[in-house]
Amino acid sequence: MDKFSATYFKLLTRWHTLTGHRFFWPVFIVAGLLFSIAAARLEILDQYVQLILIYVGINIILTVSLNLINGYMGEFSVGHAGFMAIGAYIASILTVSVFPQASVNFLFPVAVLAGGIGAALVGLLVAIPSFKTRGDYLAIVTLAFGMIVKSCLENIDAVGGPRGFLGMDKLTTLPWVFFWTVLSVWIIRNLVYSKFGRGVLSIREDEIAASLMSVNTRQVKIIAFIVSSFFAGIAGGLFAHALQFINPRMFDILKSTDILIMVYLGGIASIAGSIIGAIIYTILLEVLRPLGIWRMVLMPLMLVLLMIYRPRGIMGLREAKMFVPLRDLLLVKILRQKKKEAPNASA
Amino acid sequence: MPLLEAKNITHRFEGLCAVSDFNFRLMPQEMVGIIGPNGAGKTTLFNLITGVYRATEGTIQFAGEEIVGQTPHSINKMGIARTFQNIRLFKELSVLDNVRIAYYGKIIYSPLEALLHIGRFRTEEKRIADMAMELLTIFKLDDLADVAAGSLPYGLQRKLEIARALATEPKLLLLDEPAAGMNPNEIEILMEFIHWIKKTFQLTIILIEHQMRLVMGICERLVVLDFGATIAEGLPANIQNNPKVMEAYLGEEVKT
Numbered sequence: 001m002d003k004f005s006a007t008y009f010k011l012l013t014r015w016h017t018l019t020g021h022r023f024f025w026p027v028f029i030v031a032g033l034l035f036s037i038a039a040a041r042l043e044i045l046d047q048y049v050q051l052i053l054i055y056v057g058i059n060i061i062l063t064v065s066l067n068l069i070n071g072y073m074g075e076f077s078v079g080h081a082g083f084m085a086i087g088a089y090i091a092s093i094l095t096v097s098v099f100p101q102a103s104v105n106f107l108f109p110v111a112v113l114a115g116g117i118g119a120a121l122v123g124l125l126v127a128i129p130s131f132k133t134r135g136d137y138l139a140i141v142t143l144a145f146g147m148i149v150k151s152c153l154e155n156i157d158a159v160g161g162p163r164g165f166l167g168m169d170k171l172t173t174l175p176w177v178f179f180w181t182v183l184s185v186w187i188i189r190n191l192v193y194s195k196f197g198r199g200v201l202s203i204r205e206d207e208i209a210a211s212l213m214s215v216n217t218r219q220v221k222i223i224a225f226i227v228s229s230f231f232a233g234i235a236g237g238l239f240a241h242a243l244q245f246i247n248p249r250m251f252d253i254l255k256s257t258d259i260l261i262m263v264y265l266g267g268i269a270s271i272a273g274s275i276i277g278a279i280i281y282t283i284l285l286e287v288l289r290p291l292g293i294w295r296m297v298l299m300p301l302m303l304v305l306l307m308i309y310r311p312r313g314i315m316g317l318r319e320a321k322m323f324v325p326l327r328d329l330l331l332v333k334i335l336r337q338k339k340k341e342a343p344n345a346s347a
Numbered sequence: 348m349p350l351l352e353a354k355n356i357t358h359r360f361e362g363l364c365a366v367s368d369f370n371f372r373l374m375p376q377e378m379v380g381i382i383g384p385n386g387a388g389k390t391t392l393f394n395l396i397t398g399v400y401r402a403t404e405g406t407i408q409f410a411g412e413e414i415v416g417q418t419p420h421s422i423n424k425m426g427i428a429r430t431f432q433n434i435r436l437f438k439e440l441s442v443l444d445n446v447r448i449a450y451y452g453k454i455i456y457s458p459l460e461a462l463l464h465i466g467r468f469r470t471e472e473k474r475i476a477d478m479a480m481e482l483l484t485i486f487k488l489d490d491l492a493d494v495a496a497g498s499l500p501y502g503l504q505r506k507l508e509i510a511r512a513l514a515t516e517p518k519l520l521l522l523d524e525p526a527a528g529m530n531p532n533e534i535e536i537l538m539e540f541i542h543w544i545k546k547t548f549q550l551t552i553i554l555i556e557h558q559m560r561l562v563m564g565i566c567e568r569l570v571v572l573d574f575g576a577t578i579a580e581g582l583p584a585n586i587q588n589n590p591k592v593m594e595a596y597l598g599e600e601v602k603t
Contacts, residue, residue, distance in 0.1 A: 187462050194461035194468065195447075195454045195475075198440075202448045205437035211419040212397055212429060214452030214515050223458050317439060325464070331476055332443060332493045 024322060029182055036174040050174055052286055054242050057177035058235045059278040061184045063262040064271060065231035068188055070260070071268030072197070073224055074204030076135065079126070079142035080232050080259045082149035085251035086122055087115030087233025088240035089159055095241065096167045108171040112180070112237035119233025120226045122149075127225035131218055134207070146256055153248040164247025172242035180238060184231045185323075189271055193325050196223050201269075261303055264313050271323045273315030280314075348411070350375045350519060350551050351396070356405035358388075358395055358575075365391040366575040369405070373519075378545060378552045380566035380583070382559075384595055388575035389555045390432060393521050397429050398422040409519070424452050428517035430508045432524045432555075438497030442488055442507060445496045446479040449514035453478075479514065485547075486510045502533065509544065519551045520544075526558045538564050563587070571595065 039045045045053070062080065069077045094111040095104050129141045154162045191197050199220035202210035211217045240246045258281075266277020281299075288295040310316070321329060351373040358366040366388045373379060381389050394400045396407060398419040407414040414422055437445050454475050456467040483489040486506055491499065496507060505525060512520060525541070526534050538561055545552055556562045562569065562583065569586045571579040573595040579586055586592055594600070 190462050190464045194464070194472075195451055195456075196458060196461050198444060198448045199451055201440060201444070202437050205439060206435050208399060208419070209431065209435040209437070210448065212399070212423055213449040213511060214420050214423045215448060216418075216420050216451070227462070327472065327476075 032178050032182070033175060036178040040174045045174075051242070052282065053174060054172060054177045054238070056279055056282045057174075057181040058238050058242070059259075059262060059282050060181050060275050061231050061235040061238075062259045063266060063274040063278040064185055064188050065228045065235070066259050067263050067266075067268065067270070067274045068191070068200070068224055068228045070263055071270065071274075072192060072200045072204065073221070075130065076139040077126075077142040077228075078139055078253065078256050078260065079144075079146035079149075080228075081251040081253070081255035082142075082146040083119040083123060083229040083232035084236035084239065084255070085149050085153060085246075085248065086119045087112075087236030088246050088251070089115075089153065089165065089236075090118040090233070091115035091237030092165055092168050092240045092246060093159065095169065095171065096165075104169060105171065108176070108241070112176075112234055112241075115237035116230045116233040119236065120230035123225045123229025123232075124222060126229070127222045130221050130225065143253070146251075146253060150248045150252055153251075160247070162248060164245060166245045168241050168244045170241065170244055172238045177238055177242075180234055184234065185271060185275070188227065188231070189323055189325075191223070191227055192271070193328050196220055200224050204269075261299075265303070265306060267313030267315035267317070269317050270313075270315040270319050272320035273313055273318075276314055349373055350377075351407070351409050353396075353407045354405055356392075356395060356402050356407065358391060358400060359403050364575055366395065366402075369572075369575070369577060371570065371577075373551060373553065375518075375551055376545075376549070378541075378554065378565060378567050380554045380556060380562040380569045381572060382556065382562055382569060382586075383572035383578075387572040387595075389572055390523060391575075392572070393429060393523055393553075393555065396422075396521065397427060420452065423515050423517075426516070426518035427521065428512035428515045428519075429521035430505075430512055430523055430525065432527065434501075434504050434508055436496040436504055436508055436511070438495065440496060441493050442483065442496050442499070443476075443479055443492040445507060445511050446482055446514045447475060449511045450475045450479060452515065482510055482514055501528065505537075506540075513544065513548055517550070519553070520548075522552060522554045522556075524555055524557065526556060526561045529558075531560065534558060534561050537561065541565060 039050060062084065066077065066080045069075050091111040091114065094114055095108060099107045099111065126142065126145055130138055133141055153159060159165045192200070196219075199210065199215045199217070202213070202215050203217055203220060207217060236251075262277040262281045263274065264277075265281055266275065267273030285295065285299070288298060291298065306313070349372045351371070353369055353371040356366055356369040356371075357364065369392065381392065383389055391400065395402050396414065398414065398417055398421075402415050405415070409422075409425055409427060412425060414425070417425075437448060440448070454471050456471050460466040460468045480489060480492065483492055486509075488503065488507060488510060491503070496504065499507060509522075509525070522541070526537055529537060541552065541554075542565060544550060554562065554566060566583055569579075569581065569583050570577055571586060571589070571592050578591045578595060579589045581589075
């Protein structure tokens with residue numbers, strides 16, 4: 001570990017002990033929710049800053065969910081924007097054409113949820129080729145999947161075809177984005193620290209050894225793809241109602257590449273990394289806006305440098321302690337303590 | 348009743364016949380060695396028994412149940428575990444996680460309980476952590492529980508791989524060249540270790556090995572393979588002087 005990350009880690013640990021693992025999360029969630037409601041209602045933050053924060057949230061959801069496949073499972077999916085498109089279109093159709101206009105505000109979470117479920121069902125279809133196909137070949141399958149989704153949407157006139165779909169109200173507010181972001185991070189964290197999450201990791205490390213050690217690799221892959229695509233769909237629904245306009249070209253390979261960049265910038269197999277990656281990338285793109293077209297030269301250049309000096313990303317394969325469940329964090333310590341106490345107790 | 352019975356097993360890769368018409372019976376609590384020159388089909392045999400490959404022809408029965416056609420994880424659940432010739436640990440993961448992964452089949456909770464960390468999740472995770480730690484304590488690896496498996500010294504990696512296999516609570520353990528890369532001293536220790544795990548965990552063991560010292564020392568029965576076929580079978584002492592075996596290893600005697 002080099003000097004930078006050593007000090008960085010020391011800071012993180014200190015912060016962790018200061019805040020206390022148990023208290024930090026409830027306090028953070030309540031405070032964040034209150035702040036986001038206040039920001040949206042009382043206009044503490046101006047509209048522009050709010051919009052950026054909304055994009056940060058959406059990108060965190062996309063990055064954490066893609067990291068499940070690309071980082072934890074070690075596959076290379078390049079079709080994440082496809083799932084996002086499915087979620088965006090389903091949620092938009094529901095709020096514009098299906099739900100009564102009067103109650104659309106209340107039914108917005110239902111629309112987003114439906115988008116997520118739709119994307120998850122399609123994710124199930126992509127999980128099936130992953131049983132037999134790995135690595136580069138699975139990457140091509142996901143690439144094809146992304147193209148299929150885009151072409152299908154372009155050819156369905158009912159949703160506007162290549163012209164796109166509009167008429168959504170601006171229903172994506174800061175509190176909703178905060179809610180869905182926390183939910184997605186929490187659920188994916190929970191998955192990672194369960195037997196299925198360990199199964200996902202074992203597939204990355206050695207799939208054959210895993211299957212010989214009782215890991216039902218098909219079950220694990222199905223769960224990983226469903227959860228990953230579900231949250232991509234959620235992000236799509238939020239995205240559509242933040243921008244109030246979607247067209248198929250927004251969800252092409254370039255969008256998937258954006259998400260990939262955030263994953264590898266932040267670091268594979270790390271929730272903290274995904275959050276850091278999404279925040280840095282989203283904000284940097286905004287900050288560098290005055291550079292105009294040069295922005296698109298600078299960002300890839302940064303990526304090249306990152307891959308040379310830190311190929312695993314900022315937090316690659318490491319996790320900030322705040323995202324590790326207390327049980328796993330202290331497990332070894334607790335078990336050793338138990339062992340020390342056990343002979344005394346029996347004596 | 349035999350624990351494992353293979354009948355007329357044949358396996359072909361494209362044109363190559365890796366195992367041909369292999370017949371084998373294994374009684375419970377036996378310790379059998381499989382020897383043979385490189386490429387004789389020993390590891391292929393292990394891959395057929397554990398479900399990595401599906402036999403082209405023939406049947407394998409384990410405790411009366413058919414294995415051919417089953418998935419590796421369900422064969423493991425039936426009670427067969429193995430180690431690998433070139434150690435295949437989950438290198439980036441901790442020693443504890445390596446063992447915890449092997450309890451996958453023993454942990455009972457639904458995906459929903461896992462996603463929300465509710466219900467049986469808490470009690471099951473606690474139970475499995477205790478079991479894993481207990482197993483590591485038996486193997487004296489408990490002090491290394493939080494170390495990445497890949498950073499362990501070679502000997503301990505071998506040990507951890509056996510511990511991981513035993514976490515799945517097998518009746519039959521397949522050891523693929525456990526002594527590879529060990530010196531005579533280490534082999535002595537390994538021999539005692541294998542005896543000890545066999546007794547402690549009530550195991551039946553099949554062993555692939557090149558080190559004659561180990562095979563002759565601990566196996567009750569030997570099977571010699573060459574070009575995928577059994578060329579000799581019997582007590583270690585008899586195998587040593589078998590002309591066919593000497594031919595397979597050293598080549599044909601030149602007649603003058």
